[in-house]
Amino acid sequence: MIKIDIANALMKVYPCSRATALQVVDLLTERLKDALLNGHRIEIRGFGVFEPRPRKRGMGRNIKTGASVQIPKGKSIRFKPGKDLRAIEVK
Amino acid sequence: MIKIDIANALMKVYPCSRATALQVVDLLTERLKDALLNGHRIEIRGFGVFEPRPRKRGMGRNIKTGASVQIPKGKSIRFKPGKDLRAIEVK
DNA sequence: GTTGGCGATGTCGATCTTGATCATCGGCGG
């Protein structure tokens, strides 16, 4: 499923041009990105939670050299599935 | 940031009632949930990717009993931040 | 059709997950 599919679903419920639907999807992802980049936690009950977390790891591995490489970054985004998404069955 | 904030952002760009904005947000999250529950990968370039993954782990620990607890589940939802979200700086 | 983000690969260690319970807060009815 890609952006177009989401926009498509939106168009079915709220009649509008594909361009508009795409803009809506884009706007929302943009807002989410912005919020996360500002360190805000995004919580949607029943769906999940996006949370910026500090990265404490400090080591990685370079495939070619095989040498330990430092992981300079200190943050990552974690998504915690909500109740509804945890209902996933093994299929 | 919670659902209302997202709806609020949407209202600013696409004038509509709060109820409508909330419905839109709800609809989209609903579609995403549905797609993930069906095992579909959701990819939004520049934002991130939601991917249902099989869980192979099989053990955990119960605080109270202190006993090893089986982790029967076999799936989880993983979110991989896209390029834009990986640009997070330590702040 | 073109551009460029994303997946996969291999290694090693830190991180995450799972379960139960109470408190807190999001969601929603009155």
Place this chain on the structure above:
DNA sequence: CCGCCGATGATCAAGATCGACATCGCCAAC
């Protein structure tokens, strides 16, 4: 707008998983 209901967070431990690096192919986005 206030209040209730129910979902989420934290906690403990053990073990599996993820992440970063570099590069090429593939597919999303335009």
